[in-house]
Amino acid sequence: MDFSQDFMIDLGLNMGGYLLAGVLAVVVYSLFSRRGRVSAATKKATAGDGASIKESAEQSEKRRVEFIKLGESAGASRSENKAATADGSDGNGERRDRAAIMRIAGSMLTAGASHDKIRKVLPVSEAELSLLEASRT
Numbered sequence: 001m002d003f004s005q006d007f008m009i010d011l012g013l014n015m016g017g018y019l020l021a022g023v024l025a026v027v028v029y030s031l032f033s034r035r036g037r038v039s040a041a042t043k044k045a046t047a048g049d050g051a052s053i054k055e056s057a058e059q060s061e062k063r064r065v066e067f068i069k070l071g072e073s074a075g076a077s078r079s080e081n082k083a084a085t086a087d088g089s090d091g092n093g094e095r096r097d098r099a100a101i102m103r104i105a106g107s108m109l110t111a112g113a114s115h116d117k118i119r120k121v122l123p124v125s126e127a128e129l130s131l132l133e134a135s136r137t
Contacts, residue, residue: 101124102124104122105118105122105124106132106136108122109132109133109136110136115129
């Protein structure tokens with residue numbers, strides 16, 4: 001089936017028009033929605049009330065951006081970060097010697113510790129423990 005150039009040009013212009021209309025709609029929406037927030041903030045600030053300025057500062061403090069590692073649970077990473085800063089380390093303590101961890105896990109396996117207990121103490125996966133157990137026998 002052969003397409004004519006006129007059809008392709010019309011298709012391209014239609015797609016470009018839809019994209020342009022979408023971008024324009026987003027810009028107009030953001031202008032109107034931002035205007036309402038700014039006027040409410042200026043009304044609070046023009047009141048001359050010290051409490052209103054303090055409230056707006058608290059709201060901006062709540063909206064701070066925070067980096068979240070998606071590979072870990074949120075509670076565990078926060079407690080580790082707090083512990084690392086309390087110890088005075090520069091954050092490189094998270095990265096341990098993998099060979100030493102595997103050696104410790106192997107010695108715990110030979111001592112008869114369960115997989116769950118080893119996983120609670122050391123950062124090893126179930127697959128690594130199974131591999132260690134298979135290589136020990």
